[in-house]
Amino acid sequence: MKQEFTITIYTENQVGLLNRIAILFSRRKINIESLNTSPSEVESIHRFTIVISETEEVVRKIVRQIEKQVDVLKAYYNTNDEIIWQELALYKVPTEIIAEKVKVERLLRTYGARAVVIRKDYTIFETTGQREETDTLIKVLEQFSLIEFVRSARVAIIKDSKGFHEKLKEFEQAEPQIKNIEKTAILDEADTKIV
């Protein structure tokens, strides 16, 4: 059964790595629904967050292929109920219509949105939340001549995580490759052994 999975990848910050990861998906004809790259909590280590809709078996295999890449430190996947995730959306609407037809304040309160820019010609709202929440506001604003809409990629954090370090140990314990976690926790050595 296909479902949404969020893949988290910790990587070196290398030119070309995005392509190396992206082609692992396109080669298997898997559509990437959302992709975000950002720094991580560990200095010089990057973090990718990728969302795909697939069966768990496909996801497990592709995560292993990702992790096999030389510049990838760790990759793992989660279902939606294991993570806290958010997306940010921006909406541009004509100020005159908004001001005329709706009580802007009420609108903002109801949808947890915030006005980031208010000009004579347009207003930009911002809201952060899950897909349904940002979608609902589109529906509402469409009635008021929505000019432009954009939604960011998903960012996600694991619910029960104490951070990458602890999580890494936990994940590795669950896999047959690691015997002694203390010794191999990559980041313990990372800062001293940069190659």
Added chain:
Amino acid sequence: MQTEILDRQKKAQEENAEITGSQALLEALIIEGVNTIFGYPGGAIMPIYDALYDYNDKLEHILVRHEQGGIHAGQGYARTSGKTGVVFATSGPGATNLVTGLADAMIDSTPLVCITGQVFAHLLGTDAFQETDVINITTPVTKWNHQITDANEIPEVLAKAFYIAKSGRPGPVLIDITKNAQLQKFNYSGYKKCTHIRSYRPKPIIREEYIKAAADMINKAQKPFVIFGQGVILGEAEQEFKQFIEKGGLPAAWTILGLSALETDHPLNVGMLGMHGNYGPNVMTNQCDVLIAVGMRFDDRVTGRLDRYAKQAKVIHLDIDPSEIDKNVKADVPVWGDCKQTLPMITNLLEKRNHENWLNGFTECMKQEVEAVIDEEMHPKTDVLTMGEVIDQLNELTKGDAVIVTDVGQHQMVACRYAKFTKSKSNITSGGLGTMGFALPAAIGAKYGAKDRTVVAVIGDGGIQMTIQELGTIMQNNINVKILILNNRFLGMVRQWQQLFHEKRYSFVNIESPDYVAVAKGYRIEGNSIEDRSKLVSALDTMLKHDGPYLLEVFVGKENNVFPMVPQGCGVSEVRLK
């Protein structure tokens, strides 16, 4: 050699010498123990070739006739020597000509370091003359690649390249160096070999509970069956492997890349797996109770239809690459790790066994195969030669001591089926990619990788015409390779499929050949062409005894087929004997 390397390193550190990027590259090669380079020059790699001019005594550079030839030679070299093959090419067309070889080396896990020249850094992305986006073109077919735009990066990146190419599951690495970086002078402070990259774990750590579980399962098995691949050769675990099967009394069958890891005549060697493999190994895959896969990746040419593959068996999978476990066949016991280490650990826990009845089953199957297929192949009732008898006579003359390099097609399957081997690293073939045109250049490299061994390239009349230009390389360097063309006047393997599965609609498989002996002669290579059985032995003997390269064309049956065969889409137990 070792002291010289240390001297060089020390000297560099003391002097803090100003050298060019190109010199730093060649220094790196020397310190990595490289002595042979296959390559082809061009505008964007000229500074490196200019530096090479002064390194002639330390680095032997073989000028090939096409970059594809260069990289296949690098592959052949890596496979017979166990070292990393090194290939040079220029930017643009030079680099794109490497792509087939990179894909081949990637899928067959061959360690290569390819150096491509690139246009000046300031021209990147401008569609400059001979600029191609080599990094992005080669990303899916390299284990790692990297572009260098500053000479200061060269020592460190080269060290990483050699480490990545050879460690863990080996593979090709490509380093693209812009021309300015090749020319740039910088403060060279020596070369340090790389032994660790924080994001890269070449060998998964071994878990003892899985070793124990594997040994228990094998000890309890009534019908255990070992299938092995190139992992045994790449891990240099031939001895460990032999001890493992001998103690457990385990019949063992090979993939074509595993071929030669275990000598042909070993009593536990039960033959070849897969589409044109032996009857027994295919049928018994679906009868064994424990299937032990060692350093192999369950390619579809080995497994046939997966939902009819070894469903009755418990599977133990030993592999160094964690992503191979459960990829195609689910493992009950995953033994992640280097088989050079994991095999002896399992062997230690094995009870000494000999599964005589079970082994007899393989012998029985072989009898059936001999009657149905092999007898006719070895002793045909017609005057027309078969590929099998040519290989059989070759065995007689070489005593299984030669390196056999094969191209792709029927002759490849026949050579793998019938060639005998007494030494590892002796069967060089393009397995995963099935690259026609591989054999001639790969044989060149194979010879440089094993200079004291006889190297015979077995090639079809189709494949030879794909890279025939490498006769020029053989001529110029007087490379002692034996070229055996098995000419069936057809693209035989495709014709076989058309006969069996497309109602004999022979669509564009009829291929004409030039006079190969005359072509060879044009390249000042001696040759001969025969059609009669009576001349076979002496012709092969002359070829082998000739001091220098030699081309022998043997005309064989036009419409002979390779059997047994597991037709595509069938399970392994549906293997056909005719």
